[in-house]
Amino acid sequence: MLLDYLVLGSAAGQNQYGTILATLVVFVVLMLLLKKFAWGPLMGIMQQREELVANEIESAEKSRKEAHELLEEQRSLLKEARTEAQAIVENAKQQAILQKEEIVSSAKAEAVRLQESAKRDIESEKEKAIAAVREEVVSLSVLAATKVLNKEVSTEDNRTLIEETIAKAGEAR
Amino acid sequence: MEHKNPYFEIAGLGFNTADVMMLLITAVIVFIIAVVSTRKLQLKPTGMQNFMEWVMDFVKGIISNNMDWKTGGQFHILGITLIMFIFVANMLGLPFSISVDGYLWWKSPTADPVVTLTLAVMILVLTNYYGVKAQGMKGYLKTFVSPMSFLLPIKIIEELANTLTLGLRLYGNIFAGEVLLGLLAGLATAWSGAGFLAAFIPMMAWQAFSVFIGAIQSFIFVMLTMVYMSHKVSKDH
Numbered sequence: 001m002l003l004d005y006l007v008l009g010s011a012a013g014q015n016q017y018g019t020i021l022a023t024l025v026v027f028v029v030l031m032l033l034l035k036k037f038a039w040g041p042l043m044g045i046m047q048q049r050e051e052l053v054a055n056e057i058e059s060a061e062k063s064r065k066e067a068h069e070l071l072e073e074q075r076s077l078l079k080e081a082r083t084e085a086q087a088i089v090e091n092a093k094q095q096a097i098l099q100k101e102e103i104v105s106s107a108k109a110e111a112v113r114l115q116e117s118a119k120r121d122i123e124s125e126k127e128k129a130i131a132a133v134r135e136e137v138v139s140l141s142v143l144a145a146t147k148v149l150n151k152e153v154s155t156e157d158n159r160t161l162i163e164e165t166i167a168k169a170g171e172a173r
Numbered sequence: 174m175e176h177k178n179p180y181f182e183i184a185g186l187g188f189n190t191a192d193v194m195m196l197l198i199t200a201v202i203v204f205i206i207a208v209v210s211t212r213k214l215q216l217k218p219t220g221m222q223n224f225m226e227w228v229m230d231f232v233k234g235i236i237s238n239n240m241d242w243k244t245g246g247q248f249h250i251l252g253i254t255l256i257m258f259i260f261v262a263n264m265l266g267l268p269f270s271i272s273v274d275g276y277l278w279w280k281s282p283t284a285d286p287v288v289t290l291t292l293a294v295m296i297l298v299l300t301n302y303y304g305v306k307a308q309g310m311k312g313y314l315k316t317f318v319s320p321m322s323f324l325l326p327i328k329i330i331e332e333l334a335n336t337l338t339l340g341l342r343l344y345g346n347i348f349a350g351e352v353l354l355g356l357l358a359g360l361a362t363a364w365s366g367a368g369f370l371a372a373f374i375p376m377m378a379w380q381a382f383s384v385f386i387g388a389i390q391s392f393i394f395v396m397l398t399m400v401y402m403s404h405k406v407s408k409d410h
Contacts, residue, residue: 014180016287018188023196023282023291030200031254038207039250042225045214052216 138162179276195282199262207257232256235396240403244307248402251299256395259283259292259343263387266351267380270358283390284351286344293340296398297332304405316405339397346390350383 141162179190210221218226232252236245266281282288305313317328357379361372 014178015182015185015187016189018183018186019192019285019287020291021186022188022193023288024295026193026196026200027254027258027292027295030203030258031250033204034207034254035250037204038211038225039229039253041214042211042222042229043249045216046226046229049216 134166137166141166177276179278189285189287191276191278191280192282192285192288194278195262195265195280196288199258199265199282202265203254203257203261206261228257229253232395235392236399239399240407244406245399245403248303248399252395252399255292255398256391259391259394260388262288263347263391264384266347267354267383267387270351270355280351281347283343284348286341286348289344290337290340292343292394293336296339296401297336300398300401300405301332303402307406313405335397335401339394339401343390343394346386350379350386353379354383 138159142158145158145162178192181188181190206221207225210225214222229249232249233242236242236248236252239245262281262283264281266279266284269279270277271279301313304316308316317325354376357372357376361369361376
């Protein structure tokens with residue numbers, strides 16, 4: 001054979017067709033067996049993993065986007081709430097100012113009213129006092145006249161007279 | 174150091190018995206490794222499955238370097254089987270060799286040019302077959318006369334040279350490694366055991382180097398297979 005001189009210790013007259021055939025058969029059978037029992041399943045599982053990873057990445061991307069959206073929503077809600085709160089505080093302040101003014105003005109009015117009623121009371125007390133004084137003066141006058149005339153002046157008879165006199169005296173003054 | 178090969182003949186077909194035996198042993202070892210490592214497949218790989226997946230990705234990388242994965246994917250199984258088969262075959266001759274009555278029984282099957290050239294010719298046939306399949310007969314024939322028609326003889330020689338170098342490179346590396354290991358083993362038994370001391374360190378170094386060479390050669394074989402394949406199946410070459 002052509003390559004016989006290359007074979008370690010090959011003897012002349014030995015052909016190697018069987019070895020060639022055996023090599024081919026062994027290799028091809030090995031390849032087919034491995035394809036069925038080893039490489040096929042292994043490739044399958046690697047494919048499966050690739051898909052799994054792709055899916056996971058996709059879902060992670062999706063949830064990230066979702067989280068982002070939620071965050072934006074929360075942020076806008078927070079902003080809204082903050083402005084609302086501010087409005088409420090502002091409102092309350094204004095209301096408080098209004099109330100304050102109201103209270104102050106009503107207090108002032110009350111004070112004025114009290115003052116007036118006090119004045120009125122004073123007036124009436126004064127009048128009462130004057131009336132009492134007058135009464136007293138009348139009876140004193142009657143007493144004095146009795147002493148002067150030495151005669152009982154009946155209070156009943158002369159009261160009108162005396163009162164007229166006192167009134168005249170008041171007018172004259 | 175002269176070894177004879179065990180030989181038998183069936184119906185005119187001559188068999189190198191040692192080669193056939195070693196080929197079968199290689200195939201069985203590869204099969205056991207592959208099946209054991211893929212017996213309990215998990216999405217989260219552990220142990221041997223990791224190793225096997227690494228081999229697959231490694232071969233995938235070799236193919237992707239040379240051609241589009243869409244066309245190259247069909248050669249994935251061929252590539253993995255080749256690299257495992259040749260690597261295991263290269264390793265088998267390293268730890269020891271057995272010869273009985275001057276007949277060499279245990280050696281690397283790839284230390285025989287008949288085996289390596291058979292594999293190389295198989296690759297040649299496959300590349301041309303897939304070349305025809307991918308480009309059609311007309312496109313396939315056109316690759317022999319492009320870019321210039323006078324390149325035809327060179328292209329034909331290229332085919333033969335590729336095949337010859339592919340087979341003989343592997344054979345030469347492994348055969349040389351085994352010859353040197355044999356010589357060192359001879360040294361170790363010389364001088365009534367004293368040679369063992371002299372042979373121990375070079376033996377270790379050469380075995381380590383042979384492991385390296387065996388791995389590299391299996392890688393180169395698959396790499397070149399895919400290079401030749403891509404020349405045939407891709408349209409822009």
